[in-house]
Amino acid sequence: MSAAPDRSDSPVIVLRGRKVVGGVAEGEALVTRQTISGWGGVNALQGTIIEARHELRGVSFKGKVLVCPGAKGSSGWSVAFHTARLAGTAPIAMIFNEMTTKIALGCVVMRVPSITQLDRNPLDVIETGDWVKVDADRGIVEVRKKVRAAASASDSGVTAPRA
C-alpha cells in the first residue's frame, strides 16, 4: 500500500453501508461504471482487466480500492480474484452496489475489506484517483477527493482509456 498523499485540505466525504467482508484498508480508488467479468475478463497474475470492450481494458487493479457496480460473466469470478490474491495483484478493498454470489464469494476469498448497500451511490461520489478508506467492520467509507490540479499530472497511472 502506498503512503497517503497529503490531502489534508480536502474535505472528507463519509458513506455508510453494509459489511460484506470485515477489515480496514485505504488507498487510491479505481472506479468503473461497468460490471467486471472475472475469469476471462481479467488477467489474474498481472492484475489487469482484459475484457475486449471494457472501459478499463489494460488497467491494473493491483493495490487499488476497486469501486464498481458488481460482477458479471463466468462462475470462475472467485477463482480469478482468489488467484490474484495469491499472486499479490488483488485490490486492497472492494466497494460495489449489486450483490451477487460471484462478487460475495470473490470478496470472501480475496480476504479484503468489502462494503455494499451504501447510503449514496459510490459511483457518483468516488472517482478514480480519490483516496478512500474502507472500514468494513464499522460499515464506513471515507473519501478524500483527488486534488484537481494534480489530475493532469497522471500521478496514479490508472486513468481509464475510453474507446
Add this chain to the structure above:
Amino acid sequence: MKLADDELAMLDGARGKAHQKAMELLVRYAEALGAERFVNTTNVAGVPGTSNPFLERYFTQPGDRYNVIYSLFDLDSDEVVEIPRMTVHACHLQGGTDPENWQTLGMKPEQLQISLAGERGAAERDIRILKTCTPYLAGNVPKRGEHCAWMESSAVVYCNSVLGARTNTEGRESTSAAMITGKIPDFGFHRDEYRYGSHRIEVEVPVESLMDWGMLGYFVGEVVGERIPVLTGRFAPPDLIHHKHFGAAAASSGGVEMYHMVGVTPEAPTLEAAFGPNRPVETFRYGPAERRRTYENLNARASDPNVDFVMLGCPHAALEQIREICRLLDGRKISPSVRLWVFTSRAVRAVADREGYTKIIRDAGGVLLTDTCSAIGQALPPGTKVAALDSAKQVHYLPAIMGIEAWFGSTADCINAALTGRWNGALS
C-alpha cells in the same frame, strides 16, 4: 444467521476437520451475501481440487496433493485437512486438458500429470468425473424445484430456466464446500420471489437457427445484465441445443442466470406467471436493427478473412451437433492450412465413437476432443491468428484471452471456413 443443529455440529468439528473448514467458509460466504440460513443440497457441480502449474508451485505444503489443493485453495483453509468421500451427488465440470489428445492441444506433460492426479483424487472421493460444461447432457439432470449448487454459468442458466431446478451461479470454493457439507446459502434463485422476470424482451424477428439463438442470447445479456428476462414473440420453440447456446450467450455478455420464455420454459406458462408480482422494469425490442448490431458486435474482433482455426463445441457439443458437423463435412477434407477442433463431453464422445462420427471428423482432417475447450484450456494450434466460431460465448472470451481474431457465424459458415480457409459468413 440461523444455523441448524447439524450445521452447528459441523462448525464445532463433530464431523471432522474437513466438514468444519467447509462450514466455516460457507458461513463467511453466507454472511457476505446477507443470507439468513442454508438450504440442503444433494446435487453439486464444480471443479473440486483441480490444480494447475500456478497452484502447484504456490502451495508447497507437504501431504497428499489433492488434500493440499482442496484445503488451501478450495476451502480457503489455512491448514491442510483430509478430504473425505462425498456423500452428496457431486460432479466435476470441465477440465483443462483431454487425457487422450493432450498433445494435440499442445499441453505439456506436467499439465497432463496434474490433470490425471486431480482426476484420481476426485474419483477416489466419489466425485463423478463428468468433465464437461454440459452435465445435463452427461447424466446429471436435476428435477424441477431441486436445490442445486452449480458452477459454470451456461449450466446454471440451463438448470434454472429449462429444468426449473434451483441454483445460483456458485463458484469453485462454494461448490467444493457444498460437496462436503450438503449446504449452500439460502439466497437468490433458491427463493421463489427471486425467480420472477424483471425485463420483457419482445422478439420481432424470426429466431430459428442455432446462430439466431446465440445472437438473441448475446443481445439479451447485454441489455438486461444480471436481471431476469421474459421473452415473448416470434421464436420457434427452441430445442435443447438452442437453449444451450442462448443461455450460454446471455450468461457471457451479461450475467443472466435465469430466463423465461412464455409458453416454453416451466415457470412461464403465461406472461403473468413469469413476472409474478413484478412489473417489467423495461421492455426491449429485438428487431432487425438489434439483430444486425449484435452480429456486428460479435464480429468486432475480426478483419482478416484467412481463417486458420475452427473451434466448435462451446458449450460442449451434443451428439446431434456432432452429427450435423459430419453431415456438413460431407466426406470432404478440410484445408491443409486450417485446424478443426470439436469439443464435447466424455459421455457424448463415447457414443460418437460408436456412431462412427469421431472417425468421420478425423478422416476430414479434424479432431473430436473432450473435457475442455480452447478458452478453458487456453489451447490453440501453433500459430493461430484467426478463428471461426459458432458460439457467441466462445467469441466473447477467446479473442480476449488468447489475443487472436475470431469470426462468429453458423456451424455451416465455420465448416465452410474449415474447408476453404476463408471466412464467407454473412447475416442472412
